[in-house]
Amino acid sequence: MALTSILSDIAATQGWELLQSKPLSGGDINAVYLLECNQRLVVIKLNHSNAFPGMFQAEAKGLQLLAATNSFRIPEVIGTGTHGTYDYLLLEYIPKQQPETGFWIEFASNLTKLHKEQRTQFGLDHDNYIGSLPQSNNSHPDAATFYIEERLRPQLVLSRDAGFSLSKAENAFKNIAQEIPDEPASLLHGDLWSGNFLASDTNEAVLIDPAVSFGPREMDLAMMALFGGFSSEVFKHYNEEFPLPEGWKQRQALWQLYYLWVHLNIFGSSYLRRVQDIIKHYS
Incomplete structure (x- = not known):
């Protein structure tokens, strides 16, 4: 047809x-x-x-x-x-335009409000997708277990099946778990790169194409920083409204590992070196 x-x-x-x-x-x-x-x-x-x-x-x-x-x-x-x-x-359908004055401050305030939607358990009552890959959202009582078991380990399995060598991953997982702050689970967009937001024709901040879960809120901020496209005002105003735990900037690579690993498993070896470098750093 x-x-x-x-x-x-x-x-x-x-x-x-x-x-x-x-x-x-x-x-x-x-x-x-x-x-x-x-x-x-x-x-x-x-x-x-x-x-x-x-x-x-x-x-x-x-x-x-x-x-x-x-x-x-x-x-x-x-x-x-x-x-x-x-x-x-x-x-x-929401018509879009270029962001105007005040857009990024509103974006930060909205992200703060989103992340203040919190639960004690990490995960979600259903699985979904991150890009074209299935994303598991089984429930866990703490951020470290959720991140390792529901985010990193499934990507490790996929990359090993594809023949990529990541021999130090298990050691890195142990060290990464020690670095993750103890915070409640926040509602996340889950795939917050610059292609998944827009400014409406009335200058509202609009989110599309989510990969939601209740997870560590630093994940959204790390994805925003990974490929760019967000004003530095967002991070400044967000941290003023909803202060992040000490060391959040140093932990960005820890969270970016997941998104880079997803890219490795979707797009191939051009992302391998960056994944290996973060694993090596935490091994």
């Missing part, structure tokens, strides 16, 4: 008539389109049903968890479903 027919059929399930569609950027894993319907503009994400089972249901739950904090603006989840061999996620 032609793509236009598929999109028209999905629009019809909502009582809409599709007028036109156009592809949007950000479709590395999924195909993403802006649908202009007679009722409204919406975003649709599509993938083959057997490629990433349950991905869109998990993403919808994550977006709804973030929205419930009344911190960042989060696209409304309109619905998920299956059409033939495709799964889809329908979302509110």
